[in-house]
Amino acid sequence: MDQDLTLTRETTATIIPEGTEEILPAGTRASISQALGGTVTIRTDSGLFRLASKDWDALGAAAAAELKAASSKAEADADITAEPFSEAIVWEAMKQCFDPEIPVNIVDLGLIYDLSIGEAEADGRHGIAVKMTLTAQGCGMGPVIADDARQRIEALPAVSRAEVEIIWEPEWTPHMISEAGRAKLGLE
Numbered sequence: 297m298d299q300d301l302t303l304t305r306e307t308t309a310t311i312i313p314e315g316t317e318e319i320l321p322a323g324t325r326a327s328i329s330q331a332l333g334g335t336v337t338i339r340t341d342s343g344l345f346r347l348a349s350k351d352w353d354a355l356g357a358a359a360a361a362e363l364k365a366a367s368s369k370a371e372a373d374a375d376i377t378a379e380p381f382s383e384a385i386v387w388e389a390m391k392q393c394f395d396p397e398i399p400v401n402i403v404d405l406g407l408i409y410d411l412s413i414g415e416a417e418a419d420g421r422h423g424i425a426v427k428m429t430l431t432a433q434g435c436g437m438g439p440v441i442a443d444d445a446r447q448r449i450e451a452l453p454a455v456s457r458a459e460v461e462i463i464w465e466p467e468w469t470p471h472m473i474s475e476a477g478r479a480k481l482g483l484e
Contacts, residue, residue, distance in 0.1 A: 307354035309345035315436025333394040381454035406472025421456035
């Protein structure tokens, strides 16, 4: 989807890497630099922005339809909600979360440091606690990425709640990227 687009309406977008929202006016020229995990990163003359799926229509009907189709296929391919609950299911849910600047999921980037699953509650569901880091301490997208992970985990039927805490120790380095992530980035 490396095509030139023009926003058809005013839309709210998240500035990358700042993590704050800005209103982009109709007529803003943009191109899609990444569309993964149900989010889209666009490049404009003003920099990078993240668009929520509810705002994809601002990219025009054809682009929105293409993004929706790709997202639906990816969601169907990654649907793990029918599988029996396990730690592996939680890891798979987090693999649907992506750094908006790097086309590798947060698990393969090595950003997840700890995953704890609480004992089953009376209703059979579990509380989940995750400790994660970011590739850079000054990245304002941290809360956004952590919230993506929380939402993905809480979407699992056997999960009652999830807490995702951002920590800085140990400091992240590129050596923490998995073999799959390194291959995706061409680092091998």
